[in-house]
Amino acid sequence: MDMNRRQFFKVCSAGLAGSSIAALGFTPKPVLAEARNFKLARTTETRSTCPYCSVSCGLIMYSLGDKAKNVKSTIIHVEGDPDHPVNRGTLCPKGAGVMDMIQSPNRVKYPEVREPGSAEWKRISWDEALTRIAKHVKADRDANLVKSIEKDGKQITVNRWNSTALLVSSASSNESGYLSVKVARGLGMVALDTQARI
């Protein structure tokens, strides 16, 4: 080992006996005893984006829980991300209260459907939900797609689908925004907007 390059020693009980504390005539023993009575709590800080509006403020979400022990972690605090170029740590009152939405008992956590004529919401699987949406979309497009219109006495192909609209999320990246436009316009959809524009 190159002794000249050795870095400062690590922390340990044996090392404390040779530390500045002991060398200067004090004792590290009470701290070692204190440490044995303490327990550690593990937290994480995670960056996220506020879901509410088009500004897409950066958030830091604090969660508590030891992942190693398979304990479900819970979010304990949310605040604006001070490093985020959009909001630089600030949040509006609605965004600052996003914790209430996360922990709301009324929060929708899985797909649900209310059948025509029914007053009840019924839980369905993601597969069922996506299939159902796709069927409705296809039926609507098949029924309402305008293939061509007459202009100046001639039939012109337009392929307009006027009866369904799409609103794209404000938290989308440029790439998913591009794909959303390609898919929607490819189907002939005319009414297309994004929350980020509002």
Add this chain to the structure above:
Amino acid sequence: MTEVHRLLQAEQIAAGRAGEVPFLRLPNTSVHFGRRASRLRQLAQSHPLGDYLQFVAVIADAQQASMANMPPLTLPSPAHLARAREHRMPPLVAFSHRRDPMWCDLLRRMLRRIADDVGADQRQLVVRLEGMRDEYFEAQASKLLAGITVGLDPAHAPLIGAALQVYWAHMVAALGTQSFHPLEVGTLCPCCGSRPTASVVRVEGDASGQRYLHCALCEAEWNYVRIKCTNCETTKGIHYYGIEGASDAVKAECCDECGAYRKIFYQDKEPNLDPIADDLASLALDILVAEEHGKRLVGVNFMLIHGSDDSDDGPAHAIVSVSGAAPPG
């Protein structure tokens, strides 16, 4: 949890300067060490390490007193500063800066003052150190500044380190923020290239939740993105350990990628915190994180040099030549 919000004025937002935070915070040398001394005394109340914290408070008092009557110092030339800027290097590199020999007198003056205010055991040690030659001070300083533990006396290091802190803090404050600039490496001090003691999430002045790394030597603080390892700069696998039921103001920021940890302090939970003082006072957290989770300490605090855990590093290896540092005279 409490949270500090800063309200922005319409004019601030319109001017586009809302939320701009300074990259560098330099120590206010007229109060800096005095504040540390009061924080140490506050923390020492019913603390298992209370006597030691009181001792370091006496050192901090001596540091503040020497700040008040600093003799004129040789500062780097404008050409040197320009060269450092051009190559994105810190202008006052800790281990290669040619120290003005006056720092040894500064150390002796501090030691004489400290000797009057400490217990009998420590007084003897301090008086003996004061009688040592400049060559010894220079050799110990070079080791401390280069992070070499072999041959470094753990009893002398806090005292010698304290004088070096005063010397560097004075130079940094005299040069001012305009003399420094961000480095390519975000984890080393942009003023002196030293490793930081800890980081602080600041909520004072222009800062509202931004994190600053606190230099172990020159007391400068520089902005560093949060939730990012302060050792290997990764953003993966970062997690925090705090002591259950104790203050939320101190946590150990741990990294799974490089296995290191460095403490992070939250000023919104403890407005008077001082990174050096609070680092010493939270030694129990170090012990738990290092022993239970095997994480490696990367924070440097001159006020506490840890000893070796094996017997290889006895005095037999203590005599080494130090390269890199070039003490004048």
